[in-house]
Amino acid sequence: MSQHRNKKTAKKWTVGLLAAAMVFGIAGCGGKDGNNAATSETSSYNKEGLPIVNEPVTLKVLTVRWGSMGDTFTQNQWMKDLEKNTNVKIEWQVMSSNDWAEQKSIMLASGTLPDIILGNQTFGDSDIVNNLSYFRPLDDYIEKNMPNLKAAMEETPEMKKISTFPDGKIYSLPTRLPSRPKSSRQPVINKTWLDKLGLKVPETIDELYNVLKAFKEQDPNGNGKKDEIPFIEIGNDLISPFGIADLNNNNMLIKDGKAIYFPVSEEFKEGLKWENKLYAEGLLDKEVFTQDDTMRSAKFQNPDAPIVGFTYQWTPDAVFGKWSDQYVTIPPITGPDGKRYTIGNPIGMSLNRNELLITTSSKYPEVAARWADQFYTNEASIQNFWGAIGTVIKKNDDSTYTLMDPPAGTSADAWYWDQSLRDFGPKYVSPSFEQKIVLNPESGDGLKLQLDKLGSEYVTEPFPNVMYTSEEFEELPTLTTDIDGYVNTMRAQFISKGGIDEGWEDYVKQLNKMGLEKLIKIRTDAYSRYMSVK
Amino acid sequence: MKSDPIQFSRKFGQIKQNWGLYTLLFPAVVLTLLFSYKPMYGVLIAFKDYSPALGIGGSPWAGFKYFEKFFNSYQFSATIKNTLVISVYSLITFPIPIMLALMVNQMRPNRFRRFFQTISYMPHFISTVVMVGLMMILFSPSTGLLGNMYSLFGKEAPDLMGSAGLFSSVYVWSDVWQHVGWDSIIFIAALSAVDPSLYEAATVDGASRMHKIRYIDIPMLMPTAITLLILRVGGLLGVGFEKVYLMQNDLNITSSEILSTYVYKIGLLSSQYSFSSAINLFNTVINFILLIMVNQISKKLSENSLW
Numbered sequence: 001m002s003q004h005r006n007k008k009t010a011k012k013w014t015v016g017l018l019a020a021a022m023v024f025g026i027a028g029c030g031g032k033d034g035n036n037a038a039t040s041e042t043s044s045y046n047k048e049g050l051p052i053v054n055e056p057v058t059l060k061v062l063t064v065r066w067g068s069m070g071d072t073f074t075q076n077q078w079m080k081d082l083e084k085n086t087n088v089k090i091e092w093q094v095m096s097s098n099d100w101a102e103q104k105s106i107m108l109a110s111g112t113l114p115d116i117i118l119g120n121q122t123f124g125d126s127d128i129v130n131n132l133s134y135f136r137p138l139d140d141y142i143e144k145n146m147p148n149l150k151a152a153m154e155e156t157p158e159m160k161k162i163s164t165f166p167d168g169k170i171y172s173l174p175t176r177l178p179s180r181p182k183s184s185r186q187p188v189i190n191k192t193w194l195d196k197l198g199l200k201v202p203e204t205i206d207e208l209y210n211v212l213k214a215f216k217e218q219d220p221n222g223n224g225k226k227d228e229i230p231f232i233e234i235g236n237d238l239i240s241p242f243g244i245a246d247l248n249n250n251n252m253l254i255k256d257g258k259a260i261y262f263p264v265s266e267e268f269k270e271g272l273k274w275e276n277k278l279y280a281e282g283l284l285d286k287e288v289f290t291q292d293d294t295m296r297s298a299k300f301q302n303p304d305a306p307i308v309g310f311t312y313q314w315t316p317d318a319v320f321g322k323w324s325d326q327y328v329t330i331p332p333i334t335g336p337d338g339k340r341y342t343i344g345n346p347i348g349m350s351l352n353r354n355e356l357l358i359t360t361s362s363k364y365p366e367v368a369a370r371w372a373d374q375f376y377t378n379e380a381s382i383q384n385f386w387g388a389i390g391t392v393i394k395k396n397d398d399s400t401y402t403l404m405d406p407p408a409g410t411s412a413d414a415w416y417w418d419q420s421l422r423d424f425g426p427k428y429v430s431p432s433f434e435q436k437i438v439l440n441p442e443s444g445d446g447l448k449l450q451l452d453k454l455g456s457e458y459v460t461e462p463f464p465n466v467m468y469t470s471e472e473f474e475e476l477p478t479l480t481t482d483i484d485g486y487v488n489t490m491r492a493q494f495i496s497k498g499g500i501d502e503g504w505e506d507y508v509k510q511l512n513k514m515g516l517e518k519l520i521k522i523r524t525d526a527y528s529r530y531m532s533v534k
Numbered sequence: 535m536k537s538d539p540i541q542f543s544r545k546f547g548q549i550k551q552n553w554g555l556y557t558l559l560f561p562a563v564v565l566t567l568l569f570s571y572k573p574m575y576g577v578l579i580a581f582k583d584y585s586p587a588l589g590i591g592g593s594p595w596a597g598f599k600y601f602e603k604f605f606n607s608y609q610f611s612a613t614i615k616n617t618l619v620i621s622v623y624s625l626i627t628f629p630i631p632i633m634l635a636l637m638v639n640q641m642r643p644n645r646f647r648r649f650f651q652t653i654s655y656m657p658h659f660i661s662t663v664v665m666v667g668l669m670m671i672l673f674s675p676s677t678g679l680l681g682n683m684y685s686l687f688g689k690e691a692p693d694l695m696g697s698a699g700l701f702s703s704v705y706v707w708s709d710v711w712q713h714v715g716w717d718s719i720i721f722i723a724a725l726s727a728v729d730p731s732l733y734e735a736a737t738v739d740g741a742s743r744m745h746k747i748r749y750i751d752i753p754m755l756m757p758t759a760i761t762l763l764i765l766r767v768g769g770l771l772g773v774g775f776e777k778v779y780l781m782q783n784d785l786n787i788t789s790s791e792i793l794s795t796y797v798y799k800i801g802l803l804s805s806q807y808s809f810s811s812a813i814n815l816f817n818t819v820i821n822f823i824l825l826i827m828v829n830q831i832s833k834k835l836s837e838n839s840l841w
Contacts, residue, residue: 105802109586126805131586229676286676289785290696295670477804482608485787492784496696514608 045366047145051087052370059368060114062093063424064100064122072418077388078380088371097121108134115362116372119424120175120354125465126473128171128354136358137169141369148376149173152428156351159428163353166469166529173356173372178382178429179437179445181452182459183344184247185237185312187333192326193220193309204334205241205274208310212283215309223305230283230309232296237312237343238284239271241335245343245460251484252463252523259463259527261520263487264508270336272494279495289492315448318411329451332458342455345462353465355426372426381427382437386445387419400436403444412444466526479519483511580811600812609796614771617792620778621770623706628766631714632759635721636747651722654715666780669708670695696785705781705790724758725751760832764840768825771817793817 044054065071071094073079083089093114095103104123107113108131117123128135142149153160156176163174194201194211197218202208212230214220221228231238236246244253244262253262262268278284287295300308301321313319316327332340356375358368374380379389386392386403392415394402406415416422429437439446468476490507494500549556575590580600582593604610634654641647660668675681675691684691694704732750741749775794782790793813801810833839 102802105805105807108805109807111586111589130805286693287674287696290670290693290783291674292670295674477806478603478607478800478809481799481804485791486608488784489787496785510608 045364050085052367053087056087056089057364057367058089058091059116059362059364059371060091060093061116061118062095062114062122063118063421064095064097065424066097066417068096068098069417070094073421076383076420077391078383082371082374086371086374088367095122113359113361115359115364116368117357117359118355118426119421120352121424123172123354123357125354125467126477128357129165129468129470130473132167132171132470134359134361135171136360136362136365137171138173138358138369139170141358141365142170145366145369146373146376148373149426149428152176152376152430155430156428158347158351162351162465164467166467171357172354173426174351174353175355175425175427176381176429177350177352177423177427178385178434179439179449180348180350181344181448181456182346182348183342183452183455184349185234185314185343186329186451186455187310187331188313188316188327188329189310190215190220190306190308190326191328192306196220196222201330202333203331205336208333209278209283212278212310213281216281216283220309221305221307227302227305227307228309229285229299229307231278232285232299232308232311233275233288234296234312238275238278239268240312240341240343241333242267242271242274243335243337243339243341243460244268244271245341245462247343247345247349247462248465250463250523251487254461254463259520259524261516261523263491264511264516269500269504272491273500275495276498276500280498284495289496315444315451317443317447318413329454331454340455340458341460342458343462344455344459346459355424375426376428378429378433381429384421384425384427385429386416392416392419400438402438403440403446405440406443416444463523463527464530466523466530468522468526472522472526475518476522479515479522482514483516483519486511486514577811577815579808580815582808584808584811586807596808600809601816603809604813604816609791612788613791613793613796616789617771617773617794619789620702620705620773620792623702624709624773625766625770627706627710628763630710631717632721632755634714635718635725635755636751638718638722639725639751640743640747651715651719655719656715657712658716660712662774662776663780665708665712666777669704669781673704693785695781696783698786698789701781701786701789705778709777720758720762721755724755728754756836760836761840764825764828764832767828768821770824771821 046052046054065073071092074090074092074094079090100121104127108127111134113134142153159174159176160170163170163172165171189201189211191201193215197214197220199211199214200207202211215228215230216226219226219228235249236244243255244265244267246253246262251261251263253260253265275284279286279288285291285299297319300311300319301323302308306320306323306326308320311319313329316329317324320327332342334340356372358365358372362368375384382393382401383389389395389401392404394404396402403412406412410418439449441447441450490503494503578590579593581596581598582590583596583599584590584593638647638651641650671677672679673681673691673694675684675693678691680694681691692700694700728750733746736746736750771793773792773794775798778790778792779795779798782795794817797810797813797817800806800813829839829841
C-alpha cells in the first residue's frame, strides 16, 4: 500500500506551481463570511428511502488522490448506481496529493469550498480546528439523517471516540476499513542471497549485523562487483528493534501508558550509535539522506542484478520489480533488550477520522448527510475499498465475497486504487461481516494479512492521532518545524559522522532551548484529553 | 495648487495625440496595479492574528508580535546567516559574465563566436527542477559520474549534495555554469555598441589588445555593470527559493535553510500566515534599504545610478 510517499517527489512538482500560488494566494485573501444557519432545502427532499431527492440535485465533492492516480474511481459501478438511485448528481473535484498542500492553503484562505470534502488527506485536524466556521457540526445529522452511521457508532464506539473534537462535537466522519493488518512496514530480506551464502534468517541485531557484513563482502549477487547495498532505510525503521516504532511520524512513543518524546531517549541514542556503526562500515546506503524516491527505486529494481539486501516494506511484491521473488518478509528483529517491536497499531490500522466533511457553504446539508450515509453499509464499504461487485468483487452463493484477479500486468493494489476510493472516504465494515471476506493470500491485501502474522504480536502501541485545540495549533507548527527539523538534521549528522556520546548533551540542551518542554506539554495534554473521551 | 487650464488642455491634447501609445501602456499599468499594488494590502496580516475565516479586515490586531517571535526564534540568526552567505557568494561571481563577454568580444571569426555564444547560454533554459535532478545524479558518490571518476582511481568521492560546508559552493558554481552565458548577453550587446572609431584611433596610437580592453571595453561596460550590480544588491536577501529548496536535505540543512524556504515551511505548509508574512516583510524592508544605500553610494562614486 502506498502509505509511504517520499516528500521529495511531491516537492519537485510543487515548486513550479509555487510562485503563481503565492501571488494568487495573497490576491485572494479577500475573505468571505460563510452563511451558516440558512439551510435552504429543496421541496423534493425525502427524509427516508430512495431517491433522496425527487428533483436531481448537484453536489460538489472534493477529494485528493495520491500522485497521478486521477479520477478513474468515479467510474465504479456502485458510484454510478448511487447517483441513479439517489438522484444526487456528483460533480467531482479530484486533486493530486503532489500540489494539494498549497492548493489547500489557497482554498482555505479564499473561503470557497465545495459541498462535501472527502478523504482524510484532504483536510487534517489543524485545517478543521482552525477553520471551524467553514464546517458543519454533524451530531444532529448523524442522529436524524444517518441511520447506518448511527448503528455503526453503537457497534464500534471507537468510531465516535476518534472523531470527537476538543469542543465535544463531531465535525468529520470516521471510517473503519475492512481486512486491515496490525503491522505497517516489516523487515524484508533477500532470501536468495541468504541461501547462497549459507546464512540463517537473522533473529537479533547482532545476527543482522553479520548478515549485512556478509552481503557487503561476499558478492552474493555474483557479478564480481562490490555493488551490493546491504541496507536501504526508509524513515526510522532500522532502530525499531530498539523499541522505537513511530507509526504516525510524530516522534512520540507510548511507554507504560505514558507519552514520551523519543528523540531525547536512551533507546534513540543507542539506536543512533548502532546506525552510525553500520554507516561507517558501509552497510547502510551512503545516500540515505540525499536520494529521492526515484533514485531509491532505481536501486531496488537495478536492471543487471539485484543490489539491495535488506529493507523495510509494506509487502515485498511490488517494490523490487523483476527481483521480487528473491525477497521475503521476516519476523521483526530482536533488540538489545531481548524484545521484538513492530511499527503498527495493536487495535488494527482500520480506524480513521476526517473522511467526510460537510461545509457551511453547502445549501443541501441534509441531502449531503443522507448521501454520505449510503457509504456506511457493509456492501457499500467493500465496494468502495476494492471495487464494484461484478468488476472486482465476486459475491458467492454462500454469501462470502472473494476478489477477482487483477488484469495481467497490473498489481492488485494498483488495480484497487484504480477501481475504488480505496483508503479514503467514509466506510464501515462490521467485524462480523469481515469474516465473510475471503482474500487471496498471495497478493495485495490478502498477502499483507498473511505477512502480518509474522509481526502482529509484537506491534507497539503508537502515539494516537490526538486532536489539538486551536490555541495549541498556534504554537505547534513553529515548534514542530523547528524541533523536528533539528532532530532530523542531528540524526543525519550522528549517523553519518558519529560523535554521539560527545554531542548528545549539547543536542538535548539545544532542543530544550527551542521549546521542547512546551511541545511535550501540548502533546501530553492532548493525549490525556484523547484518553478521557468516553 | 490649481492647475493652469491652458497647461492642462495642452497635456490632455498630448494624450489625445498619442492615444495609441497610451492604449499600449494601459494593460501594463493595470497588471502592475492588480498584481503588485493591490496585494500589498495583504501585508496587513503580518500585524494581525490572521484567520482565513475572519478575513483580513476582521482578524484581530497583533502588533509586532510575529516580528518579535521571529527575532527571538532559533531560526533567526541561522536563516539570515545562510541567506547572506549564499547571496554574497553569488555577488562575488558577478564579474564572471563580464569576463566572458570581453572574451567573446575578442573572438574571430564571427561564426565560431556565434557558435560559442549559443553553446554557453544553452544551459540557461534547463528548468531548475531538472537542473537539481541532474546534479543529484551526476554528484552521487556511488552511482554518479563523479563517483565513477573517483572510483577509477580507487578513491571515494565526496558527497557534494550531502555536505553542509560545500552547499554554498555547489549552489553558486552550478548557478554560474548555468547562467554565465545568458548573463553575458547584455554585456556583449553593450560592447557591440562601442564606436569602432575608438578602436581605430587606439590602433593608430599603437595600443595592444589588452590596452583596448582595459581603456575602451571596460569603461564602456561600466554603466551597464553598475546598474545590474545595484539591482543584484537590492535582491541580496531574496535568494531564489526553488533551487535551494530542491537541494535541501537533512545533511546540508544547517547551511541550506534560508529565509524563503523557512517562510515556505512555516507559511504554506504549516498555515502560519501571519508569522510568515512578518518574516517576508522584514526581508523586503532589508532589501529595500540595501537597494537605496547602494544606489546612493554609486551615485557619489561613479555618477551611475538607477534614479
